[in-house]
Amino acid sequence: MTRLNDQVQELLQEYADLISITGGDAFRARSYEKAARAVGGHPEDVARLDAKGLQQIPGVGKSTAEKIAEYLATGRMSALEALRAKIPPGVREMMAVPSVGPKRALALYRDLDIASVDQLAEAVRADRLSEVAGFGERSGEKILHGIELMRQSGGRTLLDAATEQAEQIVRAISAVPGCTRCAYAGSLRRMRETVGDIDVLATAEDSEPLMTALTELPYVAEVIVRGPTKTSVRTAKGLQVDLRVVPEEDWGAALVYFTGSKAHNIKLRTMAVRAGLKLSEYGLFDAESGEKVVSATEDEVYAALGLPWIAPPLREDRGEVEAALRGELPDLVAESDLRGDLHTHTDLTDGLATLEDMIDTAAARGYSYYAVTDHAPDLVMQRMTDEKMLAQREQLRGLADRHKRMRLLHGTELNIGPDGGVDWPAEFLAGFDVCVASVHSHFGADRAAQTRRLIRACENPHVHVIGHLTTRRIGRRGPIDVDLDAVFEAAARTGTAIEINSSPQRLDLRDEDVQRAKRYGVKFSIDSDAHATGHLAYPRYGIGTAQRAWLTTEDVINTWTWQRLKKFLRKDALR
Known part of the structure; x- marks a missing residue:
């Protein structure tokens, strides 16, 4: 059976959304949202945990654990069903439209009786949104763009979910007697950021046992077609899987x-x-x-x-x-080339695991160096202070003796303000080993403003890496409007690396943009942006983006030795 973590995560996230949309306590909604992420990122299958075991997951309290235990025992979550009964399903679907969110979805439902994405699009075209408080002149344009973005991603699966499903299937088919080879192919093997379906290829003298094994997998909901050379099924999550069996000699x-x-x-x-x-x-x-x-x-x-x-x-x-x-194919960077991770979070801000757990997991990956980069104070909801950050630095130093083979770096993820400024004055920033700077707000600023703020961040001598540059979330939020070429030129000029954010929800930059940036001489950092120990494995997806962009180890700063990386991080001294 597949792990239930993802399914439970979706239910808890839905519960958090419905608390918000029904006007419930915002803090309670955020608690369930954090619990949802905690369950999704937990390495152990929740199906094996009792109520006490569930409470050991960071962010999962007694009430949440009881709801999960109820679902595991009965297949139902009564508190969620009670909230579902209050709101039409289409209203929650509207929340997924970029620029809408829970409060706006509720206002549209209550004031205009809009209860679906299609109705929302019709209301925009009929110019009805002006009747609802909080919707300005450009709101309709942004909502239509968001609907288009959401529909463009419809029917496609994020790279991590598709990879996990494909690897499960390959393991299952490979175990069938008579199977001599099995692998996934298609766009998943090419590491596309989203996948329409999964192509699995296998070899065997007799295909029948392999086809039977596929159709009998517990997560298969429908058999679309079955034959001696090809069988197609649909999983419970709606993903189509095509299995083709060929002779060994044609592999x-x-x-x-x-x-x-x-x-x-x-x-x-x-x-x-x-x-x-x-x-x-x-x-x-x-x-x-x-x-x-x-x-x-x-x-x-x-x-x-x-x-x-x-x-x-x-x-x-x-x-x-x-x-x-021409004999000029690049020697592509590989996951095994990564010597460290320069963008990660702990439970000091919005992470789900302790500093110790994150470091122990990073050490198990064989890294030479590892940076903790919790959020800075301008992201107000994270409640960061100078004192908290300095205390973490001392804690990190205290852990150094346990990890003598891995250099521990104390960093931060700064917020790039509307004017390009960042949290903390220069003298405080000078105390960090590495600073990642990212846009977390004012996504709707115009092209000139976005470009200026990012260039100014590149020019800051204490900013080493620009994180998730375009801010996109695949299928949920489009990229900011920015002159990428101007930013790439500035990054190359100032010696600022640009991140390939490996989170499957982001994969930011896109591979096409990474290729463009490389032409300017930009260097890159392939980071996990991990918020849980399980997320530290995300760089496999960032590596896929890097390979699609033709990158080598020379292009990626966290494949370098510590001595070389240290020189790169002395940004102000290298100008």
Whole structure:
């Protein structure tokens, strides 16, 4: 069975949302929201925990644990059902529209009787929003843009959820007697930020046991089609999975074909035709005689076309074939190259785990250095003070003896204000080992203002990394309007790294923007932005973005040795 953590997280988040939308206590809503994130980030399956065990999860109190225990025992959460009965389901769906939120959704429902996203769009076009307090001239335009953004992501799954599901399926199919190979392919193998469906490829002499195993998985809700070479199912979360079983000797050609992309495959087929060959999912054939040339491995298929093997994240027809022909494919950065993480949080602010637990988990990953970067005071709800930050610094130093193989860095995530200023004066900032600066507010400022604030942050000698630069949340909030080229130029000029935020909800910057930034000479930091111990594994997704952007270890500062990174962090001295 799949872990119930994600399902429980969704229920607790819904409960928090409904508390907000029904006018309940804001502090109580935030408590359940934090508990939801805590359960989602907890490494142990909640299905194995009793009420006392649930209360050991940071942020989960007695009342929350009782609700979770009730759900585990009965499949119901009565308190949630009681709140659901008060509000139409479409109202909560409206809350997911960027720029709406709980308070506005409730106002729209109460004042205009709007109870669905479709009704909301109609009301905007009919100019009815002006009848509701708090909606200005540009509100309708922003809401329509938000609806479009939400619908564009509809039917697509975030990279982490798709990866977890695919890996479960691959493990299950690989364990079936007679299966000799199994792997996922498609856009997931290419590390796209969202996935429409999951393609799984396997080899076996007899496909029937593999197809049966797929259809009998506990999280499969529907069998769409079943056959000897392909079976398609839909999971309980609505994700389509296609399993194809091919002969062992055709594995390589099939893996190339079903990995894609379509544009990359067209380029390969064009090369094959010019060489008097024909390429398909069954192999590479002589076009005249029909004789199979190669098909067993990807390396053989590429080699027969006069190419070295091309890493899946590069297969987007962005010049990778031409680079391969010139012998200029990059030696891509890998997760194993990362020596540390420069953006993480603890329960001192909005994290879910203690400083000790976060450090212990980072040490287990084999890092050479690790930075704790809790929020600074301008993010008021985090209630940070000078005294709290200095006390954490002393606590960090006290833990250094336990982790002599990993250098502990005390940092902070600063807030980039509307004018580009950051929390704390220069003399206080000078005490940090590393400062990440990020935009957390004023997302609606115009292009010129956003560009100015980010350039000024780059020019601050105490800012080492710009975090999640565009602020986007995939499917929930679009990027801020900013002249990225101007910011990239400033980052390169000032020696400020730009983060590839590895949180699957962000993956900010996008791979296309990372490629642009690299042309300016920008350096990058691939960070987890972890708020729980489980989140420290997120860099695998940031690495996917980096690989799609053709980055090498030379481009990524947290693959460098501590001695080299330390010189980079002496930003003001290097100008």
